[in-house]
Amino acid sequence: MSNENAxxxxxxxxxxxxxxxxxxxxxxxxxxxxxxxxxxxxPSLRRRSRDALAELYDxxxxxxVYSDRDVIDRILPFDVIxxxxxxxxxxxxxxxxxxxxxxxxxxxxDIYHDRKIIKDGVIPEDLVLGNANYREEMVGLxxxxxxxxxxxxxxxxRDGKGEFRVLxxxxxxxxxxxxxxxxxxxxxxxxxxxxxxxxxxxVDDYGSQLxxxxxxxxxxxxxxxxxxxxxxxxxxxxxxxxxxxLAREMGVPLVEG
Numbered sequence: 001m002s003n004e005n006a007x008x009x010x011x012x013x014x015x016x017x018x019x020x021x022x023x024x025x026x027x028x029x030x031x032x033x034x035x036x037x038x039x040x041x042x043p044s045l046r047r048r049s050r051d052a053l054a055e056l057y058d059x060x061x062x063x064x065v066y067s068d069r070d071v072i073d074r075i076l077p078f079d080v081i082x083x084x085x086x087x088x089x090x091x092x093x094x095x096x097x098x099x100x101x102x103x104x105x106x107x108x109x110d111i112y113h114d115r116k117i118i119k120d121g122v123i124p125e126d127l128v129l130g131n132a133n134y135r136e137e138m139v140g141l142x143x144x145x146x147x148x149x150x151x152x153x154x155x156x157x158r159d160g161k162g163e164f165r166v167l168x169x170x171x172x173x174x175x176x177x178x179x180x181x182x183x184x185x186x187x188x189x190x191x192x193x194x195x196x197x198x199x200x201x202x203v204d205d206y207g208s209q210l211x212x213x214x215x216x217x218x219x220x221x222x223x224x225x226x227x228x229x230x231x232x233x234x235x236x237x238x239x240x241x242x243x244x245x246l247a248r249e250m251g252v253p254l255v256e257g
């Protein structure tokens with residue numbers, strides 16, 4: 001087994017790389033991580049990876065994969081090479097995603113009310129009204145705060161030049177944020193030497209932010225402290241770990257129908 005450093009011989013192959021940038025121009029915000037990773041050899045990196053995966057399984061941080069014959073608990077893939085996003089890039093993502101979710105809510109409000117986007121010919125009528133997910137029952141209904149998309153998972157990729165592009169919007173109560181938070185905790189434990197002294201933005205406040213967002217769309221006649229619960233299909237659901245995690249983070253009951 002080779003004892004050369006973890007980054008020796010790595011070739012992005014002309015593609016944009018979060019660690020090394022584009023066309024041999026490494027970004028300054030990954031310099032510390034690149035330097036520290038180069039001090040690790042391949043066996044050490046693999047050993048840490050195995051230890052991290054074992055810890056994920058021991059802690060029960062899994063998701064369930066269903067097939068015709070088997071039900072398999074799998075741990076979330078853990079990448080020992082962190083994806084480092086600069087403050088400037090995060091500002092682009094942050095403002096862009098907020099704008100996009102606002103646009104999605106306005107779009108849904110329009111198609112269930114004035115339908116100006118259809119009348120103006122921006123989107124064909126059949127594309128909306130003929131969609132299997134269109135609900136006639138929602139026409140004219142005023143939703144609290146005008147919010148149709150309460151939680152949105154925006155899948156973002158980079159193109160060949162490193163520009164951000166949105167792959168898709170998951171607005172049907174997407175799951176996965178619990179793994180983001182647990183991955184951060186695991187990275188800080190398994191690679192404390194890699195992250196030491198690097199100013200990382202926190203992710204631990206997601207639970208409180210989610211609770212605040214849900215409370216904000218409570219009916220107008222609700223109390224100042226509306227009751228919030230997390231409805232789960234139960235232990236056999238693939239995202240049950242996340243249901244438990246979010247209920248605990250928000251400090252709300254986890255309930256089943």
